[in-house]
Amino acid sequence: MDSWVRFNAQSQAKERLIRAAQYACMLLGYSLHRGGAAAELRATVSQLEAHMSLTRKLLRLGNSVEALEAAKRAIHLSDSVLRLCLTIGHLNRAMYFACDNILWAGKTGLISKVDQLKWSQRSFRYYLFALILNLTRDVYELHLLMEQEARSRNSKSPASPCGPPASDQLSCPSSPATPPTVVLPLMGAWLRRQLQLVRAVLYNNPPLLLDLLKNSCDIVIPLDRLGIYPLGAGFVGVCGLASSVLSIVTMIHPWLKLKP
Amino acid sequence: MDAFVKLTSQSQGKDRILRAMQNACALSMYLLRNRSERKELVAKLQSLQNSISSGRKLLRLGNAANSIEAAKRTVQLADKVLRLCLTAANINRALYLICDNALWAGKVGLVRSIDKERWSLNASRFYLFSVVLHLTRDVYATLQLMTLKSKDKCFKRRMDQHLSQDPEVAQAVIPQLDALLFLLWETLKCHPAVALDTLRNICDLFGPLDKLSIYHSNAGLVGFCGLISSLIGIVTVLQPTLRIAP
Numbered sequence: 256m257d258s259w260v261r262f263n264a265q266s267q268a269k270e271r272l273i274r275a276a277q278y279a280c281m282l283l284g285y286s287l288h289r290g291g292a293a294a295e296l297r298a299t300v301s302q303l304e305a306h307m308s309l310t311r312k313l314l315r316l317g318n319s320v321e322a323l324e325a326a327k328r329a330i331h332l333s334d335s336v337l338r339l340c341l342t343i344g345h346l347n348r349a350m351y352f353a354c355d356n357i358l359w360a361g362k363t364g365l366i367s368k369v370d371q372l373k374w375s376q377r378s379f380r381y382y383l384f385a386l387i388l389n390l391t392r393d394v395y396e397l398h399l400l401m402e403q404e405a406r407s408r409n410s411k412s413p414a415s416p417c418g419p420p421a422s423d424q425l426s427c428p429s430s431p432a433t434p435p436t437v438v439l440p441l442m443g444a445w446l447r448r449q450l451q452l453v454r455a456v457l458y459n460n461p462p463l464l465l466d467l468l469k470n471s472c473d474i475v476i477p478l479d480r481l482g483i484y485p486l487g488a489g490f491v492g493v494c495g496l497a498s499s500v501l502s503i504v505t506m507i508h509p510w511l512k513l514k515p
Numbered sequence: 516m517d518a519f520v521k522l523t524s525q526s527q528g529k530d531r532i533l534r535a536m537q538n539a540c541a542l543s544m545y546l547l548r549n550r551s552e553r554k555e556l557v558a559k560l561q562s563l564q565n566s567i568s569s570g571r572k573l574l575r576l577g578n579a580a581n582s583i584e585a586a587k588r589t590v591q592l593a594d595k596v597l598r599l600c601l602t603a604a605n606i607n608r609a610l611y612l613i614c615d616n617a618l619w620a621g622k623v624g625l626v627r628s629i630d631k632e633r634w635s636l637n638a639s640r641f642y643l644f645s646v647v648l649h650l651t652r653d654v655y656a657t658l659q660l661m662t663l664k665s666k667d668k669c670f671k672r673r674m675d676q677h678l679s680q681d682p683e684v685a686q687a688v689i690p691q692l693d694a695l696l697f698l699l700w701e702t703l704k705c706h707p708a709v710a711l712d713t714l715r716n717i718c719d720l721f722g723p724l725d726k727l728s729i730y731h732s733n734a735g736l737v738g739f740c741g742l743i744s745s746l747i748g749i750v751t752v753l754q755p756t757l758r759i760a761p
Binding site: 266268269272273299302303306307309310313314317362363364365 | 529
């Protein structure tokens, strides 16, 4: 109960809970539609989903400022790739929130002539750019950690019993022309080694794993809504629900949040 | 900017901002009600108020647990009067929130057969009890502080100075009442947290009193008092020293 009270006191946590409920409603609506349930029940579920979406928009009214502040902090990072990705990511988020606020104003009737579709597409585009930058950051961190892991593995076992590593063979200029029957197994071995590295790095860095999973789930939503890669309401609902749950987990356990 | 971010990152802060907006809409609508050329604006304000109200109901969904936890904490207070007032206030607030959640479920369509009028009246009743109990606690705290202050030598000197300042006024007004009011004023000046909490609870009274038809005021007064109460709430979130303890 104590942890619920602390959790509940955070505004972002509530927004994530409502997001999880919203995507659960989307998923439920899809399964009811597939299962041929009564129109009244489907109408209730879709009305509930719309109500949650509007409330989340209301709750997000001040978030542009937060995103701009986060961008201001990210400019001072030492690593140039991280600095670029995070600053531009936060700026895109700020633009997404601004478009979202305009959509809210249109839906509540404050601004009468708001082209809902146009502004919705705009907001999803900014959201997509922000997610792409987040994923770029994740891949960059993964690459750095993989290099680190590879170096530590090489330093731990300098005389490998399995023969010289594939990179030596490929980089050696005086090696004879390798026939195709040798290249494929070599590539296979290299790929397996890379996958092993990825698995080891992600296993040892749960914050990175969670962030990667979250962003991968999140990117499905704008790809579907913008019509770039339509996947259907059911799959979008599952991905939205999964990313909300992962986000809630990182809030309950702050050590699981990827920093910076 | 920093203060704004700090405020909005807390759930309570955001809820109070939304409440302030809701009451500002109600007040504006009341002030513009007779202006026919502003009918469109009034309609927009009504729509905004409804949207904020339904959003806040959804946001209050888990808060009954918070109040029950607060009641569990206040049951352990040393002072008997504080223990009684605050625990009862927290329980009443939890009951008000449960009624509010039931109203949300009915509004959204999750529960079909709900007597909205009855649940709304019950919610207002519990809210009124909670505010009255908070106000009782404020009066008790003020009396305690006044008793403490009246024993302070430095204050006694200032009191004598004040009473002898304008002898004509002191003769015209009952000196004891004058002394009491001076003591009250000085106490509240030195303890702004108590003063703000008292003012906030007084403002919070008007809403449920109007809804329960105990004291009919108008929508404008309810909106204005609600706005003042929300602004005080925002100030106490920004400056935790101004929040009354416990």
